[in-house]
Amino acid sequence: DGGITQSPKYLFRKEGQNVTLSCEQNLNHDAMYWYRQDPGQGLRLIYYSQIVNDFQKGDIAEGYSVSREKKESFPLTVTSAQKNPTAFYLCASSTSDKTGRYTFGSGTRLTVV
């Protein structure tokens, strides 16, 4: 079955550490996205990529980095520069046409300990 997989489901980070969240899709989608969701809140865009080897900052990119070396993969690194990283992180993908219908992963909950 085609889908989008995020791992791990839960992640604990010590202060000052970098951590990388994985996002893999086998839907042959060109575009991929990372969103952050805080408790009881909506989604805020961190980074997006519309094609391999290209990505753009979203609304809250500071303290995060991404790469898009393969069509299937769009990992997100939460760096030590992100001062408040505890949140629920959602990865999504879509085709490059204008319908914009997203398929989401099941999320990674990151907690700073």
Place this chain on the structure above:
Amino acid sequence: SQQGEEDPQALSIQEGENATMNCSYKTSINNLQWYRQNSGRGLVHLILIRSNEREKHSGRLRVTLDTSKKSSSLLITASRAADTASYFCATDKNAGNMLTFGGGTRLMVKP
């Protein structure tokens, strides 16, 4: 900044009742979408309505779009306890297919 804003923020109803959620947005759009999120999970696409459409149905879901008022509504008829979730509207901007999500409506359906 959020393009879409849902209203109400929270809604509690009895099973069998209808649930109506509203979404307002600020700029011109190509389409508006509604998504559902169960607690601690990813979002699931429910329905998409294009800017030239006024109403769309999918099972127990009915979505309306009023581009003159920049608003949309999602109606869930004959609600079930399993409909308990958060519901988000999302809009694209004319320039591209990136979606901006609202803050969501938390729906609780009591059995």
